[in-house]
Amino acid sequence: MLYFSANRFLFFFITLMVILVQDANAHSTILKGVTIDGQTNSPLPYVSxxxxxxxxxxxxxxAGRYSLxxxxxDVAGKDSIFFSAVGYKSVKMDWESFLKTEKLIKLYESPQTLEMVNIKANPGQIKKYGRSNASLIFFPAMYKNIPKHSDEKGREQATILKIDQNIFLRTLSFKINRRTFSRIKLRMNIYSVxxxxxxxxxxxxxxxxxxxGNTEVGMPRPVNIDxxxxxxxxxxQKEIAISLAILDLEPLPGDSTQSAFFIPSFPGPLRSSLYRIKGEAQWQKVSSSYLLIEIEASSIKSGKESATDNRSDSETEIIQNNPALSGLLYGNNQGKxxxxxxxxxxxESYGxxxxxxxxxxxxxxINSFREQIEPLSRHFKVxxxxxxxxxxxxxxKVSPYTxxxxxKDLSTVMDSLSIEKASLLGWSDGGNTALIFALMHPKKVEKIVVMGANLFPGADAIEEDVIQIFEHRRDSLSKHADLESQNQMRLADLVLKEPHLNKNALQRIVAPVLVLAGEFDVVKRKHTILIQSFIKNSRLEIIPGSDHYVPVKNPKVFNKIVLDFLAPGKSID
Known part of the structure; x- marks a missing residue:
């Protein structure tokens, strides 16, 4: 580690000393300073x-320089500001005191108490905790509520893993959704829970x-760290929270979009992923989702200390052994x-x-509606x-899906069940089906709720990166001749080539329609507004802070909006 002479450090500090800048456009204040090692006076990089x-x-x-x-x-005089780095004692001071300082922050190393393990002598059992792959992936928009005047640094995602109580870490594996950047610097952290x-x-x-990074935007790419x-x-520790935080990000030359980086997740009814948009901000939960993060470790002891497997098949066992959680098995409840x-x-029918x-x-x-079936079945035959x-x-059939x-299938089901008229709740593709059904069978529809629907394919309706993901998926599946791969390919093709609804045709829909979308939906907002504007008896609601997956991520809000429309005056509780 470098040591600075007094004169050299003085020059360094004067060069980097605090500048107070008023940003006229964002009306924000920028404080600049430097973090250093308190013993060596050398710059301390990547301090949170x-x-x-x-x-x-x-x-x-x-180089230890920061720009806050x-x-x-945003802040009050008694708020606390923290400076923290792994292996160092955190510095805490109230905001008023910080404003009066020279913004030169010294951090001192913490005593090292890490117990060393001779892993070669006792390799233990190699085990994996977490998950790094899934067939169904969420693309959360959790970072889009960053204040406009803020930067990306410090954003952090985490997931909680059950582990054995004596492990030595070997590998970190995860996936990222985009590489539309030249380079991104990340920090892995591990927390108690x-x-x-x-x-x-x-x-x-x-x-x-x-x-x-690179310019390819396709299916999430794997990253493995030794x-x-x-x-x-x-x-x-029986469980830990493992996180990834952004320290620095270099966009591609000429890219002004500053596309968000995030770790994708998959549906996990007993799980929650976590995030915070800055290093001392409150952690937020994203329910029913599980980050694609996995660690491989040597478990020094096993037996009674063995952790519950984190994979999705163990969730099924947990649910089956707990009648109170049986609702999580919607889609496997002896339907017809x-x-x-x-x-x-x-x-399956409920209520x-x-x-x-x-x-x-x-x-x-069916399980996609696991958060809706029980509360809605109190008021409807779901x-x-x-x-x-x-x-x-x-x-x-071997022909393309439409x-x-x-x-037509829905109409046949209604006829078979002797149902003359019903309300429809359609999410994504289901919303497209609901609109087309209302045009084909207007007398069979009572009310309609569509969430994240679209009238036609392509970039005018759907976010471009989502289109590229489905194109990549279709092209990959087309190389396989087995029936399941071909079925999956036709489903991907459906998103890329359908539907073909004329906006003027929507004027023929006579049933009341509620058009919903998340604030950060994969269906573009202007397209959702277009749908609502051509349906005579309709209203629009964009759900703040949510994305395409609001039915599972924020079910209380979603369910209340739906019930207020379908059955005004009824309570969701």
Whole structure:
């Protein structure tokens, strides 16, 4: 480590000393300073800086320099600002005191108490915790609520893993959704867990690494980091929170979009992923999702200390052994099949009252509505379907899928159940089917709710990166001749080539329609507004802070909006 002479350091400090800048456009204040090692006076890089429980913060750069941007309304005099780095004692001071300092922050190393393990002498059992692959992936928009005047540094995602109580880490594996950047620098951190949230960092060595980007936007790409050189030994913890935080990001030349980086997740009914937008901000939960992060470790002891497997099949066992959680097995609750044109439609029915059909999205199944079935069945006879070729429904056709075919299947199901008229709740592809059904069978529709629907394919309706993901998926599947791969390819093709609804045709829909979308939906907002504007008896609601997956991520809000429309005056509780 370099040591600075007094004169050299004085020159360095004067060069980097605090500058107070007023940004006229964003009305933000920028404080600049430097973080240094208190013993050597050398720059201390990648120090996390944040206001406790506030979305304000940043990270110092490779030379210890930091630039903290904030609005006057963001912070108060008694707020606490923290400077923290792995292996160092954190510095805490109140905001008023910080403003009076020279912004030169000294951090001192913490005593090293890490117990060393001779892993070669006792390799233990190699085990994996977490998950790094899934067939169904969420693309959360959790970082889009970053204040406009803020930077990307300090954003952090985490997931909680059950582990054995004496492990030595070997490998970190995860996936990223985009590489539309030249380089991104990340920090892995590991926290103890308290009340279901990350608590205290338990690492004593800083794990920082670069991911090199490219222009390809396709399916998420794997990243593997060798952790053995860091000698990370975790003992006495039954579960940990493992996180990835952004330290620095270099966009591609000429790219002004600053596309968000994030770790994708997959549906996990017993899980929650976590995020915070700055290093001292409050952790937020994203329910029913599980980050694609996995660690491989040597488990020094097994037996009674063995952790519960984190994979999805163990969730099924947990649910089956706990009757109170049986609702999480929607889609496997002894439903029935109805024969349709060259296929069979599987359905499950819950509750009593006016019929309400639930129509899921592409490559989904009944369980997608696990957060809606029980509360809605208190007021309706809920009939949830697996769409043709998905879930437990059967497709014997080899022709491309169309939403018109799905609408015909729904009509056949209604006739078979002697239902003359029903309300429809359609999510994504299910919303497309609901609109087409209303045009084909107007007398069979009571009310319609569509969430994240679209009238036509392409970039005018759907976010470009989502289109590229489905193109990549289709092209990859086309190389396989087995029936399941071909079925999956046709489902991807459906998104890319369908539907073909004329906006003027929507004027023929006579049933009341509620058009919903998340603020950060994969369906573009202008397109959602277009749909609502051409349906005479309709209203529009864009759900703030949500994306395409609001039915599982924020079910209380979604369910209340839906019930208020379908049955005004009824309570969701």
């Amino acid at each position: 800086i944040g206001i406790k429980n506030k979305p304000v913060g940043t990270v110092s750069d490779s 941007s904030y609005l006057q309304t 308290k009340e279901g949230l990350p608590n205290q960092s338990i690492l004593q060595k800083d794990v920082v690494f670069d991911v090199i 952790l053995r050189p860091y000698q990370i030994h975790i003992k006495g 099949h109805i024969k349709v044109d060259q296929g069979e439609i599987y359905y 009593q009252g006016s019929p309400l059909f639930l129509l899921h999205g592409n490559n989904e199944q 009939i949830a379907l697996d769409t043709r070729g998905q879930g437990k429904s059967i497709n014997n 939403y018109e075919q799905f609408a």
